[in-house]
Amino acid sequence: MKLNFKKKDQYICPYCFSKHDLSDVEFICKNDLQECRNAKEGFPLKLRSEDNKNEMPDHMFCNECGETTNTKICPTCHMELPYTIGNYDDLIFAVIGAKEAGKSHYIAVLIDKIMNEIGSAFNCSLQAMNDTTITRYRNDFYNPVFKKNEVISVTRSAKTDSSVKTPLIYSLSFREDGFFGKFLKANKKTNVVTIAFFDTAGEDLDSEDTMKTVNRYIYNSSGIIFLLDPLQLEKVRENLPKDTPLPEQNTEIEDLLSRTGNLIRRANGIKMDKLIDIPVAVAFSKIDAVESLIDPSSCINYSGKHVKEGYFDLADFEDVNGTMEALVRSWGGENFANQLSSNFKDYAYFGLTALGCNPESNKIIKLRPHRVEDPFLWLLYKYKLIKGEKRK
Ligand SMILES: Nc1nc2c(ncn2[C@@H]2O[C@H](COP(=O)(O)OP(=O)(O)OP(=O)(O)O)[C@@H](O)[C@H]2O)c(=O)[nH]1
Ligand SMILES: [Mg+2]
Ligand SMILES: [Zn+2]
Ligand SMILES: [Zn+2]
The missing domain is CATH 3.40.50.300 (P-loop containing nucleotide triphosphate hydrolases)
Structure with a gap:
């Protein structure tokens, strides 16, 4: 460990401390108004594997209701990640x-x-x-x-x-x-x-x-x-x-x-x-x-x-x-x-x-x-x- 910052090709979940590639993040749909099934069940939305490993997408489309969501969650512990995760x-x-x-x-x-x-x-x-x-x-x-x-x-x-x-x-x-x-x-x-x-x-x-x-x-x-x-x-x-x-x-x-x-x-x-x-x-x-x-x-x-x-x-x-x-x-x-x-x-x-x-x-x-x-x-x-x- 050096006294400089952790490199930004990875991020650390502040809840479970697992380390992930930037693209290794999941989203959840928050569209419970329109009764989206993903939102209701809290199903995590996963990115496609061909997405760039070194980039953290800032939003994703829900495959059920089609709305965009920017609520990121940790793929390991499923806690909601700070919205700036990976940026700073x-x-x-x-x-x-x-x-x-x-x-x-x-x-x-x-x-x-x-x-x-x-x-x-x-x-x-x-x-x-x-x-x-x-x-x-x-x-x-x-x-x-x-x-x-x-x-x-x-x-x-x-x-x-x-x-x-x-x-x-x-x-x-x-x-x-x-x-x-x-x-x-x-x-x-x-x-x-x-x-x-x-x-x-x-x-x-x-x-x-x-x-x-x-x-x-x-x-x-x-x-x-x-x-x-x-x-x-x-x-x-x-x-x-x-x-x-x-x-x-x-x-x-x-x-x-x-x-x-x-x-x-x-x-x-x-x-x-x-x-x-x-x-x-x-x-x-x-x-x-x-x-x-x-x-x-x-x-x-x-x-x-x-x-x-x-x-x-x-x-x-x-x-x-x-x-x-x-x-x-x-x-x-x-x-x-x-x-x-x-x-x-x-x-x-x-x-x-x-x-x-x-x-x-x-x-x-x-x-x-x-x-x-x-x-x-x-x-x-x-x-x-x-x-x-x-x-x-
Ligand atoms: N004189 C003095 N007493 C303090 C000060 N800060 C805290 N205390 C006393 O120390 C007690 C414990 O403080 P806490 O901040 O609860 O201690 P803690 O380290 O969080 O304790 P745990 O939660 O049990 O681990 C308080 O109830 C106060 O009576 C201070 O600045 N001056
Ligand atoms: Mg205390
Ligand atoms: Zn986590
Ligand atoms: Zn949805």
């Missing part, structure tokens, strides 16, 4: 972390942040690709956090709730016009990527077998955001004021990391002496909860210039990366840090808080997000979708 590069971002690490709240706040602030700063826009994404984001993520100011409930295992296996799929398109155009990749007019976000249930990361079957996107991912709850670290728990509400201790963070590494190695045939080249953003979540343990002058308490200036602020990034790695190590995460560097080629440390407050007692949120965009922007920077600059 696909990025799959997986958010992983132990139970209660803060993944769901992070996704809720990140997507809103991208839609609002990142969009205007980087001249791009994030659009949901299908109704499932719109409804799921609204009901499971946006409404609790932004409308009701309540905590999101525990994500259920994908084994019992299949919607967990379904990604939130967006297209992120960059426009080159206007002032910000010059920050984009020089030789391209516009860049469009399809981004799939996966929220995992922490409990599905407790065994490699479950990870392999229900979390297949992890080893197919283009970027991993690994959330670490600082409140799980022994030294943090000991040093916080005695009345701080602490979550129950669960999975050892390094176990989860080694399980992830092993899974990726096995699935992609990467030997132990080679580094995995999926970029990993390790981010301390809930940084608000450990404020008292961090030097008030630390860079983590400020914000980078990313959003204000519309480029990835490399000077700030390096400061935060160094500071957070040192914190991880000094808080008892030495083994975690060593495992990370001996398994992954490209990784960086971040610190963020999605909520900016601890909702523990009354479950009510007073939203004050801080630095949630950093890992995401770093991944976009790694894929050369945004430009990085080092300015004082």
